[in-house]
Amino acid sequence: MAWTEHYNTYKQHTIKEPITFVGIGLHTGKNVSAVIRPAGENSGINFMRKDVPAGRGFITGKWYKVTDTHMSTSLSNEHGIIIKTVEHLIAALRGCGIDNALIEVDGPEIPIMDGSAAPFVDTLLKIGLKEQSAPRNLIWVHRPIEYRNGDKYAIMMPENRTRYTVEIEFDNELIGTQVSSFDLVNDNIKYIAPARTFGFMDQVSQLEREGLIKGGSLSNAVLVDGKNILNKDGLRFKDEFVRHKILDCIGDFGLIGLQILGHYYAKRPGHETNHQFIRNLFNRRDAWSYITVEDYHRLTGVHPDMGKRLREEESYTEDDRQKLGSLQPS
Numbered sequence: 087m088a089w090t091e092h093y094n095t096y097k098q099h100t101i102k103e104p105i106t107f108v109g110i111g112l113h114t115g116k117n118v119s120a121v122i123r124p125a126g127e128n129s130g131i132n133f134m135r136k137d138v139p140a141g142r143g144f145i146t147g148k149w150y151k152v153t154d155t156h157m158s159t160s161l162s163n164e165h166g167i168i169i170k171t172v173e174h175l176i177a178a179l180r181g182c183g184i185d186n187a188l189i190e191v192d193g194p195e196i197p198i199m200d201g202s203a204a205p206f207v208d209t210l211l212k213i214g215l216k217e218q219s220a221p222r223n224l225i226w227v228h229r230p231i232e233y234r235n236g237d238k239y240a241i242m243m244p245e246n247r248t249r250y251t252v253e254i255e256f257d258n259e260l261i262g263t264q265v266s267s268f269d270l271v272n273d274n275i276k277y278i279a280p281a282r283t284f285g286f287m288d289q290v291s292q293l294e295r296e297g298l299i300k301g302g303s304l305s306n307a308v309l310v311d312g313k314n315i316l317n318k319d320g321l322r323f324k325d326e327f328v329r330h331k332i333l334d335c336i337g338d339f340g341l342i343g344l345q346i347l348g349h350y351y352a353k354r355p356g357h358e359t360n361h362q363f364i365r366n367l368f369n370r371r372d373a374w375s376y377i378t379v380e381d382y383h384r385l386t387g388v389h390p391d392m393g394k395r396l397r398e399e400e401s402y403t404e405d406d407r408q409k410l411g412s413l414q415p416s
Contacts, residue, residue, distance in 0.1 A: 096380040098185040098222050099215040100124040107205065109197025112171055112283070112307070113158060115300025118193035120175070122210075125186040127220035130343045131179055133161065133169045134190045145169050147176065147189075149341040149364045155357035157298055159338055170195040173337030173357065174283075178206035180340035181275030183215055185222065201282035201306040203333055207275055221378045227348035229373040233363040238354045240363045245349040246386065247271065252331045253353045258286070260313045264328035270336065278336065280322050281329035287311035335360055342367075347382075348374075 105122045125132070135143035142165040145151065154160035158171040175196050179187055181203075189196075199205040233240045248270040255263045268278055285299070285307055293299045299307075308326065309316040323329055338360035339346060352359060367374070377385075 095217065096221055096378070096383075098127050098218045098220045099183055100127075100186040100218060101184060101210065102214045102216045105209055105213055107197055107199065107209075109199050110301040110306070111193060111195030112198035112201075112301050113298045114170065114193070114195045116193045116195065118191060118195060118197050120196055121190045122175075122179075123188045123190060124216065125188045127186060127218040129186045129188070131176065131184070131187050131189070131340070133172070134188060135167050135169065135194070136190050136192045137194075138165075138167055142167055147172070147341060148343055149338075149361065149368075152341065152361050155361050157293070157357075159341070159357045159361070161341075168194055171198065172196055172341075173334050174199075174203040175206055175337075176340040177333050177337035178203040178210060178275070178279065180345075181270060181279070181336055182207060182210040184210065186218070198283075198301060198306045201308070202330070203279040203337075204276075207279040211273065211276070221380060222345075223376060223378050224345040224347060224382060225342070225367075226375045226377050226382060227346065227373060228375065229370075231363070231367055231370050231373050233359065233366045235359065235362065238352075238356070238359045240350065240352040240355060240359055242346075242348045242350045242363070242367070244347075246347055247349075248346055249349040250332050250335050251349065251351040252328055252335060252355060253351075254328050254331055255354055256327075258310060258313075260310060260315070261327050264325050266325055266328045266332060268329075268332050275336075278329050278333045281326045281333055282306070282308050282322070283330060284308035284310060284327055287316070331355060339364065344376075345379075 101122060101124050106119060108119045111118055131147040133145040133147055135145065145161050145163045145167060147161065151161040152159060153162040159173045160168055160170040161172060162168045169191060227242055227244050229244065231242045249267060251267040253263065253265045287309060304317050308321065315321060334357065335350065335352065335355060338357055342364060
């Protein structure tokens with residue numbers, strides 16, 4: 087049985103104190119400040135644009151508010167106010183066990199930081215969580231759920247843990263085909279968090295013509311040119327590309343607002359595939375149960391502490407842990 091320690095607890099959590107991040111938006115190129123604040127129980131993770139007229143800036147951080155999945159995940163509200171590139175921050179919050187938070191932003195996009203979720207995760211783990219009184223709920227998958235679109239495919243199978251398996255295929259000899267599985271267990275989000283977003287040199291001009299990657303640079307993305315990595319320090323992990331795709335999955339699924347017990351396998355996934363799968367999930371109400379963590383443990387006879395034995399996930403090597411340590415701030 088695999089389970090994140092912070093999801094072992096029966097109660098919801100928020101952060102202990104506000105946290106501020108400052109950086110540039112990957113696609114808008116605008117400097118932006120984001121403040122993550124504690125929020126009340128049952129409120130979820132939401133956004134507030136502080137740079138728009140009062141009463142128009144609140145954006146619900148849920149999957150049904152997704153309005154754009156091209157190159158990132160964007161949300162909007164009934165006033166047409168948008169917040170872009172939310173996936174890395176959502177992955178960090180959900181991966182650290184945070185149920186409720188309000189993110190105040192003074193611009194249209196979450197700062198990209200170093201292109202990964204590591205700056206968010208490192209700070210959140212240091213600040214810590216605050217337990218709340220409301221019960222924590224989850225989605226318990228009982229039957230397979232599928233989504234297909236051309237050569238892209240995703241399925242979620244019943245499993246008593248939260249697992250992501252991603253397969254990527256690129257017509258590039260450096261990347262090729264990569265497959266990796268990840269259990270969201272204990273504090274393992276730290277092994278996925280440092281994986282950075284990536285792009286290809288031969289696509290840069292087209293993305294610029296589309297008005298994207300205005301804030302992109304070698305300091306916040308891995309740039310691939312043929313069989314070469316243009317970043318001076320190379321890759322953080324040999325499979326950094328597929329790890330980042332897993333991070334994106336965690337972020338997109340984080341917009342459900344609940345932990346999911348199931349094994350999500352996706353071939354060639356992107357934000358659009360993840361979002362359409364989530365739509366399928368909610369159209370298949372016969373395939374899953376909505377239940378509290380406490381009731382799940384009572385029904386299955388599984389004690390929360392059983393997840394602790396998986397603190398050192400076997401799929402991550404000592405080399406991974408050493409590399410991760412070198413990325414931690416001093």
